[in-house]
Amino acid sequence: xxxxxxxxxxxxxxxxxxxxxxxxxxxxxxxxxxxxxxxxxxxxxxxxxxxxxxxxxxxxxxxxxxxxxxxxxxxxxxxxxxxxxxxxxxxxxxxxxxxxxxxxxxxxxxxxxxxxxxxxxxxxxxxxxxxxxxxxxxxxxxxxxxxxxxxxxxxxxxxxxxxxxxxxxxxxxx
Ligand code: SF4
Ligand code: SF4
Numbered sequence: 001x002x003x004x005x006x007x008x009x010x011x012x013x014x015x016x017x018x019x020x021x022x023x024x025x026x027x028x029x030x031x032x033x034x035x036x037x038x039x040x041x042x043x044x045x046x047x048x049x050x051x052x053x054x055x056x057x058x059x060x061x062x063x064x065x066x067x068x069x070x071x072x073x074x075x076x077x078x079x080x081x082x083x084x085x086x087x088x089x090x091x092x093x094x095x096x097x098x099x100x101x102x103x104x105x106x107x108x109x110x111x112x113x114x115x116x117x118x119x120x121x122x123x124x125x126x127x128x129x130x131x132x133x134x135x136x137x138x139x140x141x142x143x144x145x146x147x148x149x150x151x152x153x154x155x156x157x158x159x160x161x162x163x164x165x166x167x168x169x170x171x172x173x174x
């Protein structure tokens with residue numbers, strides 16, 4: 001395909017900078033009365049609804065820090081199958097499997113380095129027990145790097161919502 005080049009000429013007549021300045025000021029002034037589209041985070045949070053803009057909310061498909069779901073007895077749902085560390089592209093899941101007297105497998109050690117994680121969501125997709133999930137959460141500040149290695153206890157104690165991930169049959173999340 002041929003590429004056309006449009007040559008722009010400089011204006012030959014004298015232009016008024018005062019007029020251009022006034023036009024700019026009018027535009028700025030106009031914006032002062034328009035509806036705000038920014039949020040004053042962290043004073044305002046995504047759950048605040050009183051901005052006259054409807055609800056600001058994170059997408060349910062957001063992929064943030066992980067949660068390990070538990071069963072009715074409060075035990076991790078993980079059966080230490082080893083699929084999530086296998087599929088993890090960032091190699092940031094550490095799993096040491098154990099086995100009880102009945103032959104049931106469980107994680108002796110299960111850790112995720114959230115700093116190395118790329119939040120692809122593969123661990124959630126691959127988990128046969130729907131145990132590990134990426135979470136709808138973004139406020140993860142810490143004072144030290146090692147606090148970003150989430151152990152099993154911490155993963156189980158998270159309470160934020162879990163991601164619904166991307167569904168190819170519902171690409172727009174409707
Ligand atoms: S979200 Fe992706 S990168 Fe992060 S732990 Fe899961 S599989 Fe690994
Ligand atoms: S895929 Fe699920 S069950 Fe298997 S090791 Fe990972 S969290 Fe545990």
